[in-house]
Amino acid sequence: xxxxxxxxxxxxxxxxxxxxxxxxxxxxxxxxxxxxxxxxxxxxxxxxxxxxxxxxxxxxxxxxxxxxxxxxxxxxxxxxxxxxxxxxxxxxxxxxxxxxxxxxxxxxxxxxxxxxxxxxxxxxxxxxxxxxxx
Numbered sequence: 001x002x003x004x005x006x007x008x009x010x011x012x013x014x015x016x017x018x019x020x021x022x023x024x025x026x027x028x029x030x031x032x033x034x035x036x037x038x039x040x041x042x043x044x045x046x047x048x049x050x051x052x053x054x055x056x057x058x059x060x061x062x063x064x065x066x067x068x069x070x071x072x073x074x075x076x077x078x079x080x081x082x083x084x085x086x087x088x089x090x091x092x093x094x095x096x097x098x099x100x101x102x103x104x105x106x107x108x109x110x111x112x113x114x115x116x117x118x119x120x121x122x123x124x125x126x127x128x129x130x131x132x133x134x
Contacts (some may be wrong), residue, residue, distance in 0.1 A: 013053035019077030042090040055113035066083035
C-alpha cells in the first residue's frame with residue numbers, strides 16, 4: 001500500500017495522489033472527487049491524513065458512493081493545481097463534480113468525509129448524532 005511520502009509512512013489507503021502530470025487524466029476518469037490540497041509540514045494536514053486514508057478505504061468498500069479522494073502536495077508536483085484553486089492555507093479541500101467546484105463542508109474525521117459523500121449523493125441525508133456513554 002502506498003504511503004504519504006518518503007518522510008511520512010502513514011498508509012494512504014485508496015487515496016489517489018495527483019500532480020500536474022496526471023491530474024487532468026485522473027479528473028477525467030473520476031469526475032466526482034474530493035481534492036485534499038496539503039503541505040507535508042502542516043500539522044492539521046498530518047492529523048487529517050490517516051482519517052482521509054480510512055475514509056478512502058470505506059468508500060472503496062461501500063462501492064455505491066460515486067467519487068474518489070485525491071491528494072495534492074502543494075509544495076511539490078501539485079503546486080500548479082493548488083495555484084489554480086487559489087489555496088491560501090492548509091489543508092484546503094474542494095469537492096469537484098465535473099466543472100463545478102465547491103468548498104468542502106464536512107467534518108475532520110473519516111466519518112465526516114463519509115457523511116459528506118453521502119450528502120452529495122442524497123441531499124436529504126442527515127448524519128446520525130454521536131451518542132457518548134455516561
